[in-house]
Amino acid sequence: MAFLIPAHAGRPGDDLIFALNAEAKARAAAGESIVNGTLGALMDDAGRLAVLPSVAQTLREIPAEVAAGYAPISGTAAFQRAVIADLLGGRDEAAQAIAVATPGGSGALRLALGNFLEPGQTLLTTSLYWGPYKTLADEAERKLATFRMFDERGRLDVVDFETKLSALVESEGRALVFLNSPCHNPTGYSFDDAEWDAVAAAVARVADRGRGPVTILLDVAYARYAATDLSQAIDRVIHLAKKALVLFAWSASKSFTEYGLRVGALVAVVPDAAERKQIESAFSYSCRGTWSNCNAAGMAAIAKILDDGKLKAQVDGERMELKAVLDRRVACWNEHAGKAGLKYPRYTGGFFTTVFCDDATGAAAKLRADGLFVVPQSGALRVALCSVAERDIPRLVEGIARHTR
Numbered sequence: 001m002a003f004l005i006p007a008h009a010g011r012p013g014d015d016l017i018f019a020l021n022a023e024a025k026a027r028a029a030a031g032e033s034i035v036n037g038t039l040g041a042l043m044d045d046a047g048r049l050a051v052l053p054s055v056a057q058t059l060r061e062i063p064a065e066v067a068a069g070y071a072p073i074s075g076t077a078a079f080q081r082a083v084i085a086d087l088l089g090g091r092d093e094a095a096q097a098i099a100v101a102t103p104g105g106s107g108a109l110r111l112a113l114g115n116f117l118e119p120g121q122t123l124l125t126t127s128l129y130w131g132p133y134k135t136l137a138d139e140a141e142r143k144l145a146t147f148r149m150f151d152e153r154g155r156l157d158v159v160d161f162e163t164k165l166s167a168l169v170e171s172e173g174r175a176l177v178f179l180n181s182p183c184h185n186p187t188g189y190s191f192d193d194a195e196w197d198a199v200a201a202a203v204a205r206v207a208d209r210g211r212g213p214v215t216i217l218l219d220v221a222y223a224r225y226a227a228t229d230l231s232q233a234i235d236r237v238i239h240l241a242k243k244a245l246v247l248f249a250w251s252a253s254k255s256f257t258e259y260g261l262r263v264g265a266l267v268a269v270v271p272d273a274a275e276r277k278q279i280e281s282a283f284s285y286s287c288r289g290t291w292s293n294c295n296a297a298g299m300a301a302i303a304k305i306l307d308d309g310k311l312k313a314q315v316d317g318e319r320m321e322l323k324a325v326l327d328r329r330v331a332c333w334n335e336h337a338g339k340a341g342l343k344y345p346r347y348t349g350g351f352f353t354t355v356f357c358d359d360a361t362g363a364a365a366k367l368r369a370d371g372l373f374v375v376p377q378s379g380a381l382r383v384a385l386c387s388v389a390e391r392d393i394p395r396l397v398e399g400i401a402r403h404t405r
């Protein structure tokens with residue numbers, strides 16, 4: 001008897017990254033010298049999960065009755081205000097923005113898929129992308145299409161982006177785009193000012209043709225580990241809100257090193273008040289119909305940190321120390337990988353980088369045999385420097401160079 005609906009039969013239950021991580025940990029526990037560059041969580045150089053002490057302390061201080069109670073479906077007003085201020089600061093657009101609490105950035109992506117594409121329609125993103133984009137689209141019964149991420153010069157291929165975006169609006173009557181920058185997962189690429197300007201100009205041209213609504217979602221999960229402040233990118237795209245719907249998938253997972261807390265938000269900038277109300281209600285309805293409401297203690301703690309100047313400064317300081325550890329790894333990687341002639345995109349900060357190679361699966365298997373764990377993707381190896389100690393980077397680079405020639 002087949003109980004599962006046919007469309008869900010044969011779905012892979014195990015995640016490749018978690019499976020590789022489990023093997024790396026088991027072999028390290030058995031005494032082998034292992035470099036584990038698989039998991040997207042920031043580890044210190046001793047291999048322990050890095051935690052911001054003031055965030056952990058704030059969480060411990062949340063009153064039991066706040067933590068135990070249901071949070072409002074769309075999140076508390078304090079949390080919503082704090083997230084909007086965190087993203088948009090004092091800009092005029094902050095007054096036109098709405099935020100809804102979601103379980104991590106993943107929840108925000110799920111809400112966007114469900115509300116800005118019809119079932120069966122197609123999400124557009126970069127050709128290299130975080131695998132769960134496809135899982136989220138599948139689960140929401142939406143499709144995924146890509147544009148070529150890098151042109152011949154190794155820069156964002158905005159020409160292909162505009163071509164694919166325009167074609168989607170023509171064929172489906174609307175479009176939703178996920179753009180993950182800064183510190184793109186898996187490549188580590190951060191769009192520069194000229195690339196953001198070109199993206200904004202392309203979206204504006206497609207929107208101006210009036211063939212259908214265009215929604216652009218900026219997935220800023222890694223924003224706080226970038227070489228430049230997120231507000232620089234926001235300044236270059238926020239004017240699009242006059243022509244397109246601008247969304248942000250905001251997440252506390254990386255920025256507050258609270259991956260398990262499941263605190264995130266979807267933020268929409270909607271100049272028209274009536275439309276804003278409609279979108280706000282639709283978000284709330286979707287929340288009720290998926291996860292109901294989010295982690296009350298987590299939301300209270302993150303709202304408190306964002307709202308309390310002194311506490312925020314303390315958390316920012318602790319994060320700067322972690323970022324400095326990561327930045328040293330990035331510099332070490334660039335020095336050694338550059339010398340070894342590895343092919344990888346511009347990498348100025350963030351949790352990951354990606355080395356291009358023809359047989360990624362074969363190279364990853366050989367590296368694994370040497371105790372070096374990275375994640376094979378189509379035509380590339382993802383290296384999670386967030387979990388690799390600086391002292392192990394030369395060995396990792398040497399292994400990758402040897403097995404990708």
Ligand SMILES: Cc1ncc(COP(=O)(O)O)c(C=O)c1O
Pocket residue numbers: 040103104105106107130180185219221251252253254259263264
């Ligand atoms: C590109 C990207 N977007 C969003 C997320 C959201 O993560 P979470 O749901 O844990 O906040 C992640 C986490 O790994 C990510 O890599």
